[in-house]
Amino acid sequence: MQEMLKEKLWTYIVQNNADLMLNLQQDFSVTGYLEQKVFNVQPLASQLLAENKPGYIIEELCMEELTKDLRPSKFNYIHSVLEDEFGQNFLRIKESGLLTYEIVNLISESETVFETLGFTQVNEQYRMLRYAIAGTIRQYMESK
Numbered sequence: 001m002q003e004m005l006k007e008k009l010w011t012y013i014v015q016n017n018a019d020l021m022l023n024l025q026q027d028f029s030v031t032g033y034l035e036q037k038v039f040n041v042q043p044l045a046s047q048l049l050a051e052n053k054p055g056y057i058i059e060e061l062c063m064e065e066l067t068k069d070l071r072p073s074k075f076n077y078i079h080s081v082l083e084d085e086f087g088q089n090f091l092r093i094k095e096s097g098l099l100t101y102e103i104v105n106l107i108s109e110s111e112t113v114f115e116t117l118g119f120t121q122v123n124e125q126y127r128m129l130r131y132a133i134a135g136t137i138r139q140y141m142e143s144k
Helices: 002-016 018-026 032-052 055-070 074-085 089-096 097-119 127-142
Strands: none
Touching: 002 018, 002 032, 002 055, 018 032, 018 074, 018 097, 032 055, 074 089, 074 097, 074 127, 089 097, 097 127
16 A cells, blocks of 8 residues: 555646655655655554555545645646736747746745745635736746
8 A cells, every 4th residue: 555655646746746746856855755755644544444444545535644735736826827827928838848847936936925825725716816926927927
């Protein structure tokens, strides 16, 4: 089960947290990160096994716990704002093959906004946050 959880966690990170993926790869710490995260969820998995929960329930609850601190995804949020509000730029960047790297750069540029306004699953739908991120993206695009 541990290997399966590591694989699923890595897939989640690749799809939703490309900034974390790149940082882990750059630091050569992918394996250590995944092993530590899965190690930390082992008590939950053991408890659920002892309660005779089905495997798919154990997997789902463990993945929920493993990804709790990775949600919501800043990467997906900026991807969405960029695509919705800056369609032409989005397509140009995507066609250049630099979309992931530019979104990672935009996450860094937007960090102050995320910290100031907060970025949680509760407020990710707030218009003010979206407007502030769009403004940051606009400034970033104009500086290029």
